[in-house]
Amino acid sequence: MNQADFYEYLLSTPAKERAELLVVRDDKSAERAEAVARYRAVRPFVLPQLRLSPGEDLRSYGPEIRELLAELAAYHRYEGEKLLIAPLHTLSLPLPRPETFGTLRLEFGETLDLEALKDRLYRWGYHFVDLVSEAGEVSVRGDIIDIFSPGAEHPWRISLFDEEIESIHPFDPDTQKRRGDEELEAVTLHPAFLALESEEFEALKERVEQSPYESFVKDIDSLGLWHLEELGMDYLQEFRAIAGEDLGEELEELYSLTTPLIPRSSYPTSRLPAAKMWRELEVADVNKLIEAHPDKKVTIVARSESLVRGSQLVQMERLNYVYQEGILNLMGPDELILSLNKPVKRKRVKRPSLVLDEMRPGEYVVHETHGVGIFKGIEKREVLGATREFVVVQYQGEDTLLVPVENLEVIDRYIADSGTLPALDRLGKASFKRLKGKVREKLFAIASQIINISAQRLLQRGIPLKVDPAEHALFLSQAGFEHTEDQMEAIRQIMEELSGGGMMDRLLSADVGFGKTEVAMNAIFAAVRNGYQAMMVVPTTLLSAQHYRSLKERFAPWEIEVAQLDRYTPAKQKREILRRLEEGELKVVVGTHALLGAKFKNLALVVVDEEHKFGVKQKEALKEMALNVHLLSMSATPIPRSLNMALSKIKSFSEILTPPTERVGVRTFVKSFDPKIVKEAILRERRRGGQTFYVYNSIAGIEEKAKQLRELIPDLRMTVLHSKVTAAQTEKEMMKFEAGEYDLLLSTTIVESGIHLPNANTMIVDGAENFGIADLHQLRGRVGRGGKEGYCYLLVEDKERLPENARRRLLALESHSELGSGAVLAFHDLEIRGGGNLIGEAQSGHIKQIGYSLYLRMLEDAIKELSGRKEESEKGVDLNLQIDAYLSDELISEARLRLELYRRLAQAESVAEVYEIEEEIVDRFGKPDEVTRQFIETMAIKVLAKERGISKVSSYEDRVFFEFHDGRDRVILKAPSKDDDDILATAMGYLKGTRNEE
Known part of the structure; x- marks a missing residue:
């Protein structure tokens, strides 16, 4: 316009x-x-x-x-x-x-009819949830209402005293905690859909239920x-x-x-008349424009005063300023309007800091001593006259283990490659202990390898690569797009490390299409400008062709030659490339493992993309090549937190969580399988000149599916790929697909995860109910790569017969189409899968037996121990106080939330952390009742006991007993009475040093 x-x-x-x-x-x-x-x-x-x-x-x-x-x-x-x-x-x-846009004002001190409010919010389209995280959600917990009104910057927490509004606070949906001490006098609620009266709502609901339109849920x-x-x-x-x-x-x-x-x-018949006096300007240099029009009034449009102060404006005193968003560059007869604003950058994808524990009854869990069992839920039990809560885990032969909730850290969710079902262990058998011993040996071998390579690198002096700032700024400006904040931060970290005199070993993690290659090109640029060579190694020829094109185009203005070496490079050309690399004539080369035997004159940097896809021998050769040069590894899988912690002293990390400005989300639709939907989706994509992925995860039935698709659309250009097609043939077909020779790629889940195909923007997943949430999220991440909107159709066989958890999973995917929603949806699964990739060889056998979570924890321990950072191996504390102590279900009614708080309290490492969680409980659920308060006290006792080397804290009648790991005599204290309060005060007094033994 x-x-x-x-x-x-x-x-x-x-x-x-x-x-x-x-x-x-x-x-x-x-x-x-x-x-x-x-x-x-x-x-x-x-x-x-x-x-x-x-x-x-x-x-x-x-x-x-x-x-x-x-x-x-x-x-x-x-x-x-x-x-x-x-x-x-x-x-x-x-x-x-x-008139359908009503509002509701709630004020401090007002009397509230809670049932009427809930009814109204339901009619207004709000979703009732356990945990409020996005607009249009509400959670009612006793006398606390959390609500996120559309259009509001933050959700609000409304506390009631009986029926009166006692306080209103904004809170942070990431941490679920209040935002400081900010308190509001009143808030105005807006509908999440429309402000409907009962009759209007019922009539609309009826029309929707009888709708002729097809949707997963009407x-x-x-x-x-x-x-x-x-x-x-x-x-x-x-x-x-x-x-x-x-x-x-x-x-x-x-x-x-x-x-x-x-x-x-x-249709509006009138249109804006063409301007006669004003015209739009293309502004390259604001100052030159101002100087060229000395007689005109000049107005500068800027987002903020700091933007003006940071600009290079001259003649500032003759300028007028308007502070607002937006870009506006116009010239009129006697005025210039010039904008300093740049296009608004994309927001960083937030990773939820509060990862909800997804342990649901019926799911597999791993106990660090007893092995794999099935989580059955939380139960209250009375033991020696005191009521406590236990996690119930069922093992082989229906044997049951009760794990006190205060020791929840010994249990992890069982996760292995999707679809893997573990064998249940037998309770009391030593087989799991032996298995853990074997895995530990294997892990020590991996850990020592990681540490040895790291030690060798640390002993060497790095090749200092310094780049002239002005030259680097020019190189950055030629990218053809605005870098995201994360990209700039990763580039800054890399350039700092390259010039610091040490040997870089950095891992760069980012979703595909988030701009890792651009970051890597800055490192390559630094190597070449310092007279050195750089190589980029990738696992497939298709990826090598893509990177080659990107690098060639990006380095052309600097007359930096880039060569490509893979299995399709003719023998004569290959010999020539290898000769020029050895003699130092050629500075940059991209290729597959065909590069691994190459000799370089002065190699300074190795960039490895998707390292986990290389074979064992190739990884060995890579390690040899990268031993005395800077190394940058790139991965499209998120880094697990535990692995990050384990490796942080060995590798440095950079992460890109911001999608590029031009990237759009992927619309996700869940449908019952219908040939009409399939036909329309494929033709819709073809009409806009694009291509389609069709995922059908059965090699046995894939040819029959291809036949059905050809009958549906006779002129469809299609290729079929699965794991039985040879690697060479697969690569050839993928390159043809990339070149636009096919409309549709029908394949099993082998759709290559690293490749970038911006022209393929529709994904159809047939039999979506058989996939895990992480797989579906990764599959739909294959589309919507260019500037075009992606469409993902998740087709199910019979939506009426879907199990509840499959239905919930698919609805979650449909509701979270926005970019980066993987963080909300599948982060736990994805991050754990990423862990397997980064460790080295796929330890799938061992992981299958003990699950990823425990595997990563053991790896972290092995690395710490071998690098001399292992504290005295952590010894647990057995708590056996005869007091009623648990998180009350009257206070926190949702078992899933109690479980998540139990887990966090069990993992707390300091008393301060325990009491911080208590503050959060007060904030989110209200004042703790007696049993909840006593449970929090027992968790503080557990932390203090661990610090003092105590192995067991127990009580009987009015006596409190302490036993020690080092075999010292046990300490016995007499409490003033056998009341819960006195037992707790006595134990706490001793641990804090204010109460001596009798």
């Missing part, structure tokens, strides 16, 4: 005659119009772009639908001069009438907007509308739908 046309229109048209609605092509046009309106003091309300076919499942568009409704509600409430700006496609949807989230009837209106007809640009193409696209969403009569 032309900003000059719109600016002149606002200048020359009286406010009363102006349009109320500006119709534009897309988000970018809307953004440009918003900057102009804001500058002219007209309050803009911008609707997000939504391109939907009639009846499409809306669950996948949850965040945009919430944003759309919040913006419409704000528009209808605003009394001043305002303008609604909307893409045409969005206006073609049924949109709600102004509910208001999925289909509500399509059935508004009397609740909706046609904004194009009801408002004075004007088109901001030519929308012919968009209109034709809308009319081509089987059911046009928009009557031709609604």
Whole structure:
């Protein structure tokens, strides 16, 4: 959209005659119009772009639908001069009438009818959950209400005293803790969908349940907007509308739908007139422009004063300043408007700091002494007159183990490669102990190898690689895009380490397409500018071809030659490349393991991509080559926290969690299998010039599936790949697919995880109910790589017969289509899978037997021990106090949340940490009752006892006993009485040194 046309229109048209609605092509046009309106003091309300076919499942568009409704509600409430700006496609949807946007104000001291409030929130589209983490969610726990109102910056925690609102605090959804001491007098709640009365809600619900449209779950989230009837209106007809640009193409696209969403009569007939006095500017140098127009008034638009102070502006005193968002560069007869703002960068993907424990009844767990069992839940038991809670684990032969919740750290979820089911261990047998001993030996071998290589590297002097800052800034600016903050931070860390005189050994982790290669190219640039050679090694020829193209293009302006070496390189050319590398003529080479025998004249840097995909021999050769040079390893799998801790003294880490600006999310739809859906998805992708992945995870049935697809679309260009196709053939076919020779790739889950195919933007997963959440999230990450929106269809055989957990998993994926949602969804699974990749050889046999979590914990211990950092091996404390102590289910009713708090308390390493968790419990659930408070005291006792080398703390009647690891005589204390309070005070007094033994 032309900003000059719109600016002149606002200048020359009286406010009363102006349009109320500006119709534009897309988000970018809307953004440009918003900057102009804001500058002219007209309050803009911008609707997000939504391109939907009639009846499409809306669950996948949850965040945009919430944003759309919040913006419409704000528009209808605003009394001043305002303008609604909307893409045409969005206006073609049924949109709600102004009266459906109600609000509810809650004030400190107000009396609240909790049941009526819950009923209203349900009608307003809120989701009732255990833990509030995103807009439109509410959690009611006794007299505490957590609620995240759409449009609010933070969720709020409302505490009641009986029926009166006692306090309102904002809280952080990541930590679930209050934000400082900030207290609010009142808050205004907005609907999560629409503010519906009972009759309206029931009528809409009925229409949705009888809807002819197909969706995984027929509910208001999925289909509500399509059935508004009397609740909706046609904004194009009801408002004075004007088109901001030519929308012919968009209109034709809308009319081509089987059911046009928009009557031709609604289209705005008037369009912004072309500007006569004003024009848009391309600004390369602000100062030169200002100097070239000494007689004009100059207004600078900037986001903040600090942006102005940090700029290189001259003649600052003659300039006027307007502080606002948006980019606006215009020239009029007597004024210049110039913007210092840059496009807004993408937000960093937040990793949840609170990883919820996903131990659910029926799942496999590993006890560090007794091995693999099935978690049956939490139970209260009375032992010697005292009530405590235990985790119940079932072993072979229905044997049951009761684990006190205070010792929960001895249990981990059992996770191995997806689909692997473990054999249950037999309780009391020594077989698991022997197995752990074997694994420990193997781990010591791996750990000592890691440490030896690290020690050799540390003893060597590094090759200092320093780059002129101005030259490096120029190289960065030629990337052709704005680097994300994470990329810049990773580049800074790498350049610092390369120039520091040590030998770099860094691991760079980032999702595919988040820009690892760009970061690596800065390191290669540093090596070459210092007169050295650099090589990049990758596991497949397809990946090698992709990296070769990227490097060649990026280094061309610097006349740095890049060569490629893999199995497709002709023999004569290969000999020539190897000769030039040995003589030092060639500075940069990219290739597969074909490079591993090469000799270099002065190699300074080895970059390894997806190292875990190389074979054992190739890894050995890589280690040899990288021994006395800088090493940068890249991985697309997240780094497990425990492995990160274990390796942090040996390797340095960089992580990129921010998606590139042009990257868009992947719309995810869960559907029952239907050939019509498959056909429409493939043809929709083909119409926009793209390609499709079709995942069918059965080699036996894949040819039959190929036949069905050919019958469905006779002219479909398709290739079929699975693990029985040779590696050479697979690579050939993948390269043809990349070159656009096929419309569809039908394969098992071997869809290569490292490759970047920006033209393939639709993924169909057949039999999605048979996949784990992490696999599905990784599969859909294959699409939406370029600037185009990706579509992922998860097809299930029979949605009515799906098990509850499969249904829940698929709904979670459909609801979290936004980028980086892997962090929310599958981080635990993904990070653990990544652990296996980084350790070296796939220890799948051992991992299968003991699970990843315990495996990583043992690896961490082995590395610590071998590197001399192993503290005295941690010895547990057996707590056996005869007092009622557990987290009360009246206070924390949800077993899953109690379990997560038990786990965190059991793993607490200091008394301060125990009491911090207590504060959090008070904040989230209210004042602890007696049994909860006593449990927290016992956890503080456990921490103090561990610090003092005590092996057991127990009590009987009014006596408290302490036993020691080193065999000292046990200590016996007499409490004033056998009351719980006195027993706890006596134990605590002794541990804190304020009570001596009798």
